[in-house]
Amino acid sequence: MNFDLDNMSLKELRDLHKAVGRQIDGFEARKREQAMMAAQKAAEEHGYSLKDLLGSGKAPKAAKATVAPKYVNPDDSSETWTGRGRQPRWVKGHLDAGGSVDDLLIK
Template identity: 35%
Template sequence: MELSNLTVSQLRDLQQQIPAELKRREAQEKNEILNEVRAFAKARGYAIEELLGKEGKVKAVASSGNKVKVKYRHPENAELEWTGRGRKPKWVEAWLANGGNLDNLLVA
């Protein structure tokens, strides 16, 4: 479609039609994808409902139960622990901001 050949009025009409057409096509595409996912699950012996939780989210696979060992502990409050993974907890940030060294928090 060559837009440069359309009048302003025709362009405005087209602009009004686009959101509804997008919504219709997105719904159609989602339905097609859902059917493909159902067929994929069925081919492997599952119903899609078995794989999804009540809220439609994928159920988490049970972890092996291996907890990550604590690597750092506050010297004055043993309840404050950190494995060293992810973001530093606020107590670690405060320790470092006050001139503390991360090595001083290492668990022996």
């Protein structure tokens, strides 16, 4: 199949470009499907389904560990702080008043 690209119009070149792109995408999809079929057949020969071997395909998410509070607001015991991240306003207020962080430790 020979194309005289030098004598093609811009529209013809763009149409050819789109057609080639579609063919490439279709080729890759066909190859992927063939690979999936071969993998499924190999799994079945060993007594498994492909889904059994691959699972859901997603890695399990690590559970976030919760950190116990380390400090408590002496004026309102419902306000606590783990000591991580930004200091709450009540901690800053206590420090500005001349207090120590050790004063706020949960006993």
